Amino acid sequence: MSTGNTSAPTIRYSAVTFDCPDPAELARFYGDALGLPVVYSTDDFILLGQESAAGLGFNRVANYRRPTWPDPSQEKQAHIELGTDDLDAARARLLALGAVEPEFQPDPDRWRVLLDPAGHPFCISTLV
Template identity: 85%
Template structure:
């Protein structure tokens, strides 16, 4: 008879997946921004990543509707935080890759909110 506590199963963070209308387009944006290669692709899904590290996935969703942040009519469900060394330089690079700057910036001296090509808000910060 065992008197010990059963061991917990191993659980690892492996990826975050974003719904979008065009997985290849959104994967290109994040792949270029983060220097991540494509590790899997199909018509409806693209995964970016590095061997042994968590990745980013992009999944085609029929009828996808862009979040309207900061307008609450179609709230964001989640967003990614990216660490940068220089806010202005990183913002310029991401805008050149296809990001869009929304009209609202809650604390632009500490972090910036941008929208990816599918409309997902994401933040860049020197604090991360």
């Protein structure tokens, strides 16, 4: 269906939002890990980001159910990939910030899977 307008609107990626039980806790974790400041905050939603760059949002969900990865009984709701130049140092820093390392690691020489404080799996890799 044409509207007569020949120019397409600009569409840009602005953020990914994670459901969680505590937006402040998850925003603190990712803000500290990635050096991102809070750009918007309410009791139920926090957005981290930088001027003119995509951000990360955290949305409070009542009765939130943590992912159980790698057990498929409660599938992961999101997955983020983080790049680093030092896999072991990044792993240690993220664990100190509150991440958890599951026992199962599909390819620990190439990347590490960690769980954020709300249980979302994410990867750190030197490949990204």
